[in-house]
Amino acid sequence: MRTTGAAAAGVGALGLAGCDNTTTPIGAETAAGATGEVAELVVPKPTGPAGLPLPRPDNSVTWAITDDNQPVADGLANESGPLRVYNYADYVNPATVKKFEADTGTKVQIATYNSADEAISKLASGAVEFDLIMGLSGSNIVNLIAQRLIKPLNHSYLPNLEKNIWPELQDPFYDRGSRYTVAYVVWMDGIGWRNDRVSEDIPAMDVPWDIFWESQEYRGLVGILDDRRDALSMPMQRDAMRTGARPDLNTEDAALIDKAQRDLSELSEICNPKIAITDYQTLPEGKTVLHHSWSGDLLGAAFYYMPKGVPPTVLSFWGPEENGVVQNDFFCIGKESKSPVLAHQFINFLLDEQTAYTNFVDFTGYTPPQNGLDADTLLERGVIPETLQAAVVRPEQFAANQELLQLSVEGSRLWDQAWSQFKAG
Amino acid sequence: MQQSRWTWRLLALPGVAWLAVFFLVAFYAVLAVAFGNQDTLSNPVPFWNPLDWNVGYVLEMLRNYWEGGPFLTVSLRTIEFVAIALVLSLLIGYPVAYYTARHAGRWKGLILLALILPLWINYLMRMLAWINLLAPDGIGSEMLHSLGIEWAFLQIGLLDEPGGWLNGQPITVILALVYGYIPFFILPLFVAIDRIDKRQIEAARDLGASPLGAFLRVTLPLSVPGILAGAVLISLPMFGDYYTADLVSASTQTNMIGNQIDIFMRQGSEKVTGAALTLLLSVFLLILMLYYLRTTRQSGTSAQTA
Numbered sequence: 060m061r062t063t064g065a066a067a068a069g070v071g072a073l074g075l076a077g078c079d080n081t082t083t084p085i086g087a088e089t090a091a092g093a094t095g096e097v098a099e100l101v102v103p104k105p106t107g108p109a110g111l112p113l114p115r116p117d118n119s120v121t122w123a124i125t126d127d128n129q130p131v132a133d134g135l136a137n138e139s140g141p142l143r144v145y146n147y148a149d150y151v152n153p154a155t156v157k158k159f160e161a162d163t164g165t166k167v168q169i170a171t172y173n174s175a176d177e178a179i180s181k182l183a184s185g186a187v188e189f190d191l192i193m194g195l196s197g198s199n200i201v202n203l204i205a206q207r208l209i210k211p212l213n214h215s216y217l218p219n220l221e222k223n224i225w226p227e228l229q230d231p232f233y234d235r236g237s238r239y240t241v242a243y244v245v246w247m248d249g250i251g252w253r254n255d256r257v258s259e260d261i262p263a264m265d266v267p268w269d270i271f272w273e274s275q276e277y278r279g280l281v282g283i284l285d286d287r288r289d290a291l292s293m294p295m296q297r298d299a300m301r302t303g304a305r306p307d308l309n310t311e312d313a314a315l316i317d318k319a320q321r322d323l324s325e326l327s328e329i330c331n332p333k334i335a336i337t338d339y340q341t342l343p344e345g346k347t348v349l350h351h352s353w354s355g356d357l358l359g360a361a362f363y364y365m366p367k368g369v370p371p372t373v374l375s376f377w378g379p380e381e382n383g384v385v386q387n388d389f390f391c392i393g394k395e396s397k398s399p400v401l402a403h404q405f406i407n408f409l410l411d412e413q414t415a416y417t418n419f420v421d422f423t424g425y426t427p428p429q430n431g432l433d434a435d436t437l438l439e440r441g442v443i444p445e446t447l448q449a450a451v452v453r454p455e456q457f458a459a460n461q462e463l464l465q466l467s468v469e470g471s472r473l474w475d476q477a478w479s480q481f482k483a484g
Numbered sequence: 485m486q487q488s489r490w491t492w493r494l495l496a497l498p499g500v501a502w503l504a505v506f507f508l509v510a511f512y513a514v515l516a517v518a519f520g521n522q523d524t525l526s527n528p529v530p531f532w533n534p535l536d537w538n539v540g541y542v543l544e545m546l547r548n549y550w551e552g553g554p555f556l557t558v559s560l561r562t563i564e565f566v567a568i569a570l571v572l573s574l575l576i577g578y579p580v581a582y583y584t585a586r587h588a589g590r591w592k593g594l595i596l597l598a599l600i601l602p603l604w605i606n607y608l609m610r611m612l613a614w615i616n617l618l619a620p621d622g623i624g625s626e627m628l629h630s631l632g633i634e635w636a637f638l639q640i641g642l643l644d645e646p647g648g649w650l651n652g653q654p655i656t657v658i659l660a661l662v663y664g665y666i667p668f669f670i671l672p673l674f675v676a677i678d679r680i681d682k683r684q685i686e687a688a689r690d691l692g693a694s695p696l697g698a699f700l701r702v703t704l705p706l707s708v709p710g711i712l713a714g715a716v717l718i719s720l721p722m723f724g725d726y727y728t729a730d731l732v733s734a735s736t737q738t739n740m741i742g743n744q745i746d747i748f749m750r751q752g753s754e755k756v757t758g759a760a761l762t763l764l765l766s767v768f769l770l771i772l773m774l775y776y777l778r779t780t781r782q783s784g785t786s787a788q789t790a
Contacts, residue, residue: 108524109525173750176750177751180755202525202526206525278644278648279644279648279650279651279652285734286751287752324736327735331644331651331652331735332652332735333733333734333735334734334735334736335734345620346650468525468753471526471753472753472754475747475748475752475754475757478747478752479555479744479747479752480554481736482736482743482744482747483554483555483557483558483736483744484557484558484735484736484737484739
């Protein structure tokens with residue numbers, strides 16, 4: 060399975076001699092825990108960065124709280140700030156932030172990143188220090204822990220966690236007991252389209268994903284998510300849906316990843332898709348009519364980006380009932396935070412039902428996992444058009460679908476290479 | 485005497501220091517990463533000592549080229565795009581520079597200002613403006629339609645379908661590159677033509693050359709250094725460009741080498757490969773630069789001896 064990594068690491072062995080743990084061969088596999096003769100009784104699982112376990116629904120992980128990295132003590136008053144937040148752009152309502160500033164009398168400074176990889180490498184470089192980091196997910200958790208970038212939480216400052224958040228996300232498998240992270244928003248991968256421009260009844264198709272391979276008519280107006288994990292997992296879901304099998308969307312099987320890349324590359328000939336994450340603008344403007352989309356982008360599009368005279372009901376969304384991607388991201392607190400109490404307060408503030416609701420419908424479009432908010436309530440309030448009902452994620456969808464999770468270093472290489480091949484056209 | 489020589493050398497110090505810190509050190513860091521390794525957290529581990537260098541990743545990349553992998557595809561495409569953009573820049577830019585230098589008279593200043601004016605607006609903003617102009621219902625695309633240009637492009641197969649300028653067309657990316665960088669081509673060319681001694685042209689005419697003959701045998705050869713300088717000035721950033729293709733196309737069919745570097749450096753987990761690709765691009769550009777320096781030096785000496 061390992062060809063390129065072996066070559067790279069092997070040739071470098073000379074130069075690596077004498078270094079410390081940077082000499083560990085890339086993606087070395089060990090059966091976690093078992094040693095000696097009994098080790099052979101366990102089928103080894105790929106291990107994550109630095110040899111840590113890779114959390115999976117069937118392999119939940121409790122991260123230890125170490126002596127040198129303790130949560131902040133109970134009952135402290137909040138610091139004077141400023142609260143330094145690291146987040147995706149346009150991923151929290153500025154009005155919500157202003158309200159928090161007014162309530163606490165502090166300043167909030169938001170810096171933004173463009174991709175999770177960028178965020179992790181900047182945090183790891185130590186060049187930037189943040190009190191609160193938002194928007195990272197189960198695909199980054201091992202990196203955050205392994206590089207000791209985050210601080211454990213003190214739940215006494217987070218009463219809204221237990222009160223408001225879906226039970227399914229209170230004790231997630233990637234961070235049992237929410238020791239380091241608290242869920243922020245949820246979404247699913249699906250198809251977004253303009254129902255006034257696309258004539259096919261997509262949800263009624265046997266395999267709705269097939270629409271992308273039958274989209275000659277919409278050539279140039281089709282989009283695929285510009286994210287290697289989301290994009291390459293889409294043909295995997297399509298294959299699984301055809302055969303009724305359950306796919307592993309976190310596979311490290313080179314043959315499966317290659318197949319996904321080849322399937323995706325077929326689209327160039329068929330519809331020459333744009334590889335983009337700007338569907339929340341291009342769908343409302345009609346610059347694309349069919350897009351591989353995150354559910355939250357369609358809702359955001361309906362809430363904000365409709366041009367004058369175009370009703371939000373022209374947007375439709377479909378997501379698979381099972382074996383698709385349903386995911387959440389989280390809040391976490393920076394290891395060297397100077398305002399940890401204030402950071403907890405900000406999290407608790409955003410976990411408040413009313414705050415979460417306005418942040419969602421006035422700005423982000425990404426559903427907060429709040430007990431008091433469900434698709435029916437939102438429809439009753441007339442906030443969401445009927446055609447986008449499927450874009451509101453429900454708690455029970457987590458069990459039947461999958462999250463895109465952190466891979467081993469070697470597995471990550473395979474996905475990177477397939478993505479590079481696809482993007483080269 | 486001694487003192488003044490030192491003063492002159494001191495004046496060069498800021499430039500030299502700038503180059504040392506922001507070019508040489510930075511470039512050496514790219515080298516150290518490209519010939520380094522990555523740790524078990526996918527972080528690049530630079531090897532600062534050349535004796536330790538790990539050629540594994542660079543070899544891996546070269547093998548990718550040898551086997552006709554994605555890096556070869558995007559590199560050939562990049563060379564093609566830049567070459568066509570250079571030819572178009574020359575065809576469009578030369579007449580403008582020539583007219584401005586030789587015939588614009590008192591409008592010279594105004595034309596130069598008009599050439600520089602777009603540069604006051606951020607490159608991204610200019611490209612975003614084109615996206616609205618070239619959208620199927622945009623003014624630009626309607627104009628191209630009514631002028632018959634769209635028809636012509638459709639006939640020669642440069643455009644997929646009416647109004648489809650932004651549907652991932654290579655020609656749109658090339659034209660966007662030309663639009664974005666052409667002022668940097670025209671300005672050095674203008675200077676070169678402007679500096680041509682008019683008496684040389686008059687002498688050619690006096691000796692019986694036709695206007696065209698004088699242009700081909702005097703003006704054009706004397707403006708070659710300007711053409712080369714402009715070509716170098718715009719081809720270097722074009723080779724590294726990735727956002728133009730992203731903005732006006734975003735199709736995999738128009739991705740350039742810069743887009744591949746972006747994948748590895750910013751989006752992916754493998755920065756070492758990104759550094760190796762950066763290194764390769766630099767070596768390629770260095771060869772082009774050396775060719776340019778050699779040609780200009782030759783033309784400089786030949787002009788002196790002539």
